[in-house]
Amino acid sequence: MRKQFRKIVPLAGLVILIAVFSLTTDGKFTSANNIRSIIMQSAIVLVAAVGTVFVMAHNNLDFSLGGACAFSSVAAYLISGGNMYLFFILCIVFGVLCGLLTSLIHIKGRVPAFMAGMCIMFAGRGIAQTAVASRSMLLVSATKLNNLWVFIAIIAVVFTIGFILFNYTKIGKYQKLIGTNPKAAELSGISISKYKMLAFIISGVTVGIAAWLTIIRSGSVSANTGLNLEIDVLLALSLGGIPMSGGSATKMRSVFIGTLIYFILNNGLTLWGLNANYVDIVKAAFFLFTVTISIDRSQKTLIE
Amino acid sequence: MKKLISMFLIVAMLCTFAACGSSADAGGTSPSSSNPAGDTTTDSGTDKYKIGMIWYGNTDAMGGTFYAWANRAAEVLDVELVWALGSYTTADELADCENLINAGCDAIYFIPMDTAANLQLGNACQEAGVFWAISNRDIIDKEIYEAVYANPYFVTHIYDNSYDVCKDMVKVLADEGYTKVCMISGDPTDAMMVDRNAGFTDGCKEYGIEILGTFQSSTDSAVIVDGVSNFLTLYPEMEAILAVSGTAGVGEAIISTLEGSGKEQGSIKVAAFDTFSGNEKAFEDGWLVASCGGYTSECLVSFLSLINRVKGNEVSDSVTTLTLAPLLITSAEEMEIFSQYVDNPEVFLYSDEVIKSLVGPDVTANDYQAILDDWSIEFVKKAVGIE
Numbered sequence: 001m002r003k004q005f006r007k008i009v010p011l012a013g014l015v016i017l018i019a020v021f022s023l024t025t026d027g028k029f030t031s032a033n034n035i036r037s038i039i040m041q042s043a044i045v046l047v048a049a050v051g052t053v054f055v056m057a058h059n060n061l062d063f064s065l066g067g068a069c070a071f072s073s074v075a076a077y078l079i080s081g082g083n084m085y086l087f088f089i090l091c092i093v094f095g096v097l098c099g100l101l102t103s104l105i106h107i108k109g110r111v112p113a114f115m116a117g118m119c120i121m122f123a124g125r126g127i128a129q130t131a132v133a134s135r136s137m138l139l140v141s142a143t144k145l146n147n148l149w150v151f152i153a154i155i156a157v158v159f160t161i162g163f164i165l166f167n168y169t170k171i172g173k174y175q176k177l178i179g180t181n182p183k184a185a186e187l188s189g190i191s192i193s194k195y196k197m198l199a200f201i202i203s204g205v206t207v208g209i210a211a212w213l214t215i216i217r218s219g220s221v222s223a224n225t226g227l228n229l230e231i232d233v234l235l236a237l238s239l240g241g242i243p244m245s246g247g248s249a250t251k252m253r254s255v256f257i258g259t260l261i262y263f264i265l266n267n268g269l270t271l272w273g274l275n276a277n278y279v280d281i282v283k284a285a286f287f288l289f290t291v292t293i294s295i296d297r298s299q300k301t302l303i304e
Numbered sequence: 305m306k307k308l309i310s311m312f313l314i315v316a317m318l319c320t321f322a323a324c325g326s327s328a329d330a331g332g333t334s335p336s337s338s339n340p341a342g343d344t345t346t347d348s349g350t351d352k353y354k355i356g357m358i359w360y361g362n363t364d365a366m367g368g369t370f371y372a373w374a375n376r377a378a379e380v381l382d383v384e385l386v387w388a389l390g391s392y393t394t395a396d397e398l399a400d401c402e403n404l405i406n407a408g409c410d411a412i413y414f415i416p417m418d419t420a421a422n423l424q425l426g427n428a429c430q431e432a433g434v435f436w437a438i439s440n441r442d443i444i445d446k447e448i449y450e451a452v453y454a455n456p457y458f459v460t461h462i463y464d465n466s467y468d469v470c471k472d473m474v475k476v477l478a479d480e481g482y483t484k485v486c487m488i489s490g491d492p493t494d495a496m497m498v499d500r501n502a503g504f505t506d507g508c509k510e511y512g513i514e515i516l517g518t519f520q521s522s523t524d525s526a527v528i529v530d531g532v533s534n535f536l537t538l539y540p541e542m543e544a545i546l547a548v549s550g551t552a553g554v555g556e557a558i559i560s561t562l563e564g565s566g567k568e569q570g571s572i573k574v575a576a577f578d579t580f581s582g583n584e585k586a587f588e589d590g591w592l593v594a595s596c597g598g599y600t601s602e603c604l605v606s607f608l609s610l611i612n613r614v615k616g617n618e619v620s621d622s623v624t625t626l627t628l629a630p631l632l633i634t635s636a637e638e639m640e641i642f643s644q645y646v647d648n649p650e651v652f653l654y655s656d657e658v659i660k661s662l663v664g665p666d667v668t669a670n671d672y673q674a675i676l677d678d679w680s681i682e683f684v685k686k687a688v689g690i691e
Contacts, residue, residue, distance in 0.1 A: 028406055033432070037402035044395070129520075136493045138420055138445055143427070218394035219420035222493060227393055270403035276387035277362070 009293045010241035010257045013286075017261060021268035028271050036148045042263040043151045044213045049233045049255040050162035051099075051206030054199035055113070056237065057166070057175035059182075059246035060106070062203050063117035065210075065233055067124025068098035069226025072211040074128045077137050077221045084141055087215070092208035098124060099204025103197040121230065129223040137221035145216045158209060162202075163252045171198055179246025236262045238291050261290070352384045353614050355607075356404030356434075358397055358414035358425075359389055364551065365579065365647035370603045372649035377604065380656045381611055381663055394421040401425045411435040411459075411614045413607050419445050419495055422452045430457050435613050439606035440464060440599055444495040453623050460609040460624045462602045462676070466496060466577065469630050470503025471510065473575040473594040474546070476634055478511035480593065482543040482573060486535040487518045488528070488558070490548035500548040500577055508546075516542055521549055528557035536565050536572075544573035550595065555580025559591055579633070584643055587636035595633045598646045601679050602628040604654065605672050608662045617665050624669045628676040631684075638681050645688045653687040 021029040028034060048065055055062045076090035098120055105116035131137075166172030174195045177185045186192055207229075214225055240258025243249045265286060269279050355378070362371035371387070378385045386407055388400035394417060401412055405428065412429055415438060416422045422443055429436040437460040443449040452458055477485065487504055490497025508515050516539040519531040535542055547558060555576050562572055570590020576583075579597040586592035609624055631646065633639050645651050654675075662671065 028408060031406060033402075034406040037399070037406055041399040041402065132491070132493055136419070136445065138448070140420070140423065140447055140451075143420075143424060146424070146427075214395055217398055217424070218418065219424050220394065220418055220493075222393070222418050223491065224393045224417075266399075267403050267406070270386070270388060270400070271407045273384075273386045273407060276389040279389070 006293065007241065009290060010239060010254065010261065013239070013290050014257050014261050014264070017264050017268065021264065021271065025268070025271045029268060034267065034271070038260070038263050038267050039155075040146075040148060040151050040217070041267070042259045043155055044210045044217070045229070045232045045236050045262070046155055046255060046259040047158050047206050047213060048210040048229060049206075049236055049259060050158050050252070051203035052233050052237060053162070053166060053242065053250060053252055053255060054172065054175050054202045056179075056242055056244070057172070057246045057250040058178040058196055058199055060113035060196070060199075061117065061234065061244075062102065062200070063114050063230045064098055064102050064120035064124065065117075065203075065207055065230035066226040066228060067121035067128075068095055068102075068204065068207045069124075069211045069214060069229050070128035070221075070223070071098060071124035072208050073215055073221045073225045074131045074137065076211070077139065077215075078131065082139055082141065084139075084145070087139070087142075088209075088212050091211045091215075092205055095206070095208025095211060096201050096204040098207065099200040099202070100197070102204075103200035106200075107193045107196060117230070125223075128221075128225065132221065132223045138219065139215055139221065140219055142216045143219040150216070151213070154209065154213065158206060159252075159255070162206070162255075165202070166252050171195065171202070175199055176246070176248045176250055179250065180248050232262070235287065239287060352382060353411070353611070354384045354386060354407070354409045355611065355614070356401070356407070356409035356412040357385050357387045357607075358391060358400045358404070358412065359387060360392060360415065360417070361389055366551075366597070366600055366603075368649040369600045369647045373600060373604050373652060373654070374607055376652055376656075377608060377611075377659045380659050381608075383611055383614075392417055394418045394424055397421050398424050398428060401428050405429070405432045405434055409434060411437070411610050413437050413439075413610050415440045415603075419443060419448055419493070423448045426452045426455045426458060430455050433457070435459050435610060437461070437606045437610040437613075439602045440496065442495045442499060444498055458623050459613045460606045460626070460672075462606045462626045462628060464496075464599055464602060465627045465629045466499040467503040467506075469596050469632055470500050470548075470577065471507035472632050473577070473596065474504060474507030474511055474513060476594040477544050477546075477573060477575055478513060480573070483512065484514050484516055484539070484541050485544045485546050486539060486542050487515050488521045488531065488545065488547040488549075488554070489518050490521055497548055504546045504548065515546075521547065521554055523552040523554075525553040525557040528554050529561050532558055532561040533565070536561075536567070542572065544575065544593075547574065547576040550576035550578040550580040550583070553580075555586075556582060559586050562591055577630075579639075579642060579647065584636055584639045587639050592639075593634065595639065596630045597633070597642065598631040598679065599628065600647060601653070602626075602676060605662070605675055608659065609672055612663045612667055615663065617663070617667065619667060619669050619672075624672065626669065626673050626676055628679060631679065631681055633681075641681055641684060641690070645684050651688065653684060 052062055072091045072094035075094045076087050080086040080090050102116045102120050105111050106113040174190050178192055182192060215221060236258040237254050239261045240254030242254040265283055269282060361367045386404055386409060388404060391397045391400050397417060404412060412434055435457050439462040442463040489501050492498060517535060558574055573593045574591050575594040577596055579595055583592055583595055633642055
């Protein structure tokens with residue numbers, strides 16, 4: 001019963017948020033413009049989170065997202081020369097490169113994944129800062145794609161492919177198996193290294209797409225591109241009820257639920273006109289409450 | 305239970321989509337059809353005009369001071385402010401802008417953290433039919449400049465004349481006979497830093513000062529400490545350091561590194577744009593020879609001109625473009641006055657009467673520029689009643 005309750009807390013939290021803001025903002029929350037804003041604001045985190053789920057499912061954390069996003073945008077910009085479609089492809093290529101590098105450091109170097117991710121985060125951010133220091137990287141043509149239907153299309157495609165891969169293919173199922181019991185997975189003949197690497201590559205693909213969306217929203221590449229993306233994604237997934245230890249309880253729906261909670265809360269508090277000094281406190285309290293209720297403590301009991 | 309809630313959620317979202325009104329409501333208003341001058345009610349008939357304030361933070365000197373000044377001015381002028389704090393990227397500023405517009409704001413004021421922010425936020429405001437204004441940044445890209453200046457909702461653009469002030473700071477060093485400096489430069493994609501970089505380098509050329517080495521500034525103090533230590537090691541002949549910015553811990557890091565270097569106190573001079581904590585002592589100890597700061601007045605004037613426009617008063621047919629020269633500080637006494645009265649949230653250098661006089665049908669661009677031209681240590685002394 002308690003387990004069932006924990007599972008519905010994130011969804012219930014989202015429903016409550018929507019209901020509360022719908023009823024208390026004189027129709028501003030439910031206006032077409034506002035819903036459009038929420039979708040477009042959440043797209044970057046949502047897309048990046050789809051790939052991160054694969055990594056978290058096998059019980060790892062990927063801290064490379066922000067640095068990888070910055071590096072991908074910068075490298076793609078320098079090579080594409082501002083051509084939007086080439087820029088899109090190159091963002092994905094360099095995102096995959098970052099994911100591959102993170103996985104190689106983790107697997108071959110036997111470095112914990114979160115540390116490998118942090119190395120890529122610092123390296124990516126540093127390279128981006130150095131490159132941006134030498135020239136302006138405006139991409140004004142990208143802003144023409146700052147359109148609701150482009151974002152909805154990208155979200156739909158990425159989420160659908162991610163959902164299918166995660167739930168109906170070996171790539172996804174084996175991630176959960178590795179996260180639940182890596183020893184059993186290994187003894188079953190599953191190549192743990194191969195599937196972990198695939199998870200990081202998928203994460204790299206989604207980071208590349210997120211980088212592209214960031215540039216569409218921003219119109220330029222800067223040293224701050226992708227700033228705090230890893231924190232936003234991890235927070236969104238936590239709010240969505242994803243277990244930190246991964247395993248079979250990892251669900252792709254956490255991406256949608258958690259991301260929407262995060263951005264709807266931000267949006268709703270602004271619509272309320274809440275004193276800006278209290279916004280972060282309120283958000284923190286809500287996040288703490290949701291995560292505390294929904295976290296699965298059963299594995300901790302086993303360790304004790 | 306989960307399926308029930310999911311179904312409820314889907315139905316609720318479908319209902320919200322179905323019930324949504326057209327998005328063209330606000331966008332249908334052209335700038336010229338704003339309320340007549342003096343009308344304090346909004347087009348929708350609510351009590352107060354609402355101004356969205358996208359601001360980087362209110363915990364530092366300038367941030368906190370403008371936060372206090374704007375809130376005070378809003379009370380005096382009977383407008384409501386909605387603040388969105390903490391955004392440092394264009395994507396975040398755009399999200400804040402969208403949320404504030406959706407919250408019913410009649411105008412948006414912001415400092416663009418990136419040149420492209422002018423374009424993106426400007427487009428969002430134009431789409432919604434909402435006036436906007438900026439301060440503290442020039443627009444260095446020609447394409448973006450032309451696009452935003454063609455935006456009919458763009459009201460005011462005020463930026464600080466950092467270039468000349470930076471050259472003046474170099475002149476202070478030149479007058480004291482220093483010829484070898486190192487430079488902590490700024491992000492070349494940041495319009496503000498472009499002016500400062502150019503001011504320093506052109507000033508050094510003009511006054512015959514050699515720049516021995518350079519590294520780019522960072523908000524990470526460790527980078528500054530390492531950079532200054534490297535300067536001291538690599539260039540023993542270095543006589544001074546030029547820094548494009550002293551905020552975010554940079555000034556403190558420079559001074560503390562010099563103090564801990566074993567060098568004689570005041571043997572290396574520092575000329576740092578922007579003030580920082582402990583700069584008065586740095587002047588007294590002989591490290592700091594030139595500082596500058598004090599931009600809050602340009603933020604205030606831009607903000608007031610925006611309110612003026614929202615209330616139906618058109619100062620100009622096109623964008624009102626003004627400049628401010630920050631205060632150049634070259635002594636501990638001037639620093640003391642600056643520290644106590646400028647960028648102090650508890651000190652309001654402009655009275656309620658002055659604020660009211662800057663909003664109205666008879667106000668002109670020259671009135672705003674006069675306020676900015678008056679900005680000096682002497683003005684500050686007069687404003688607080690010091691002889």
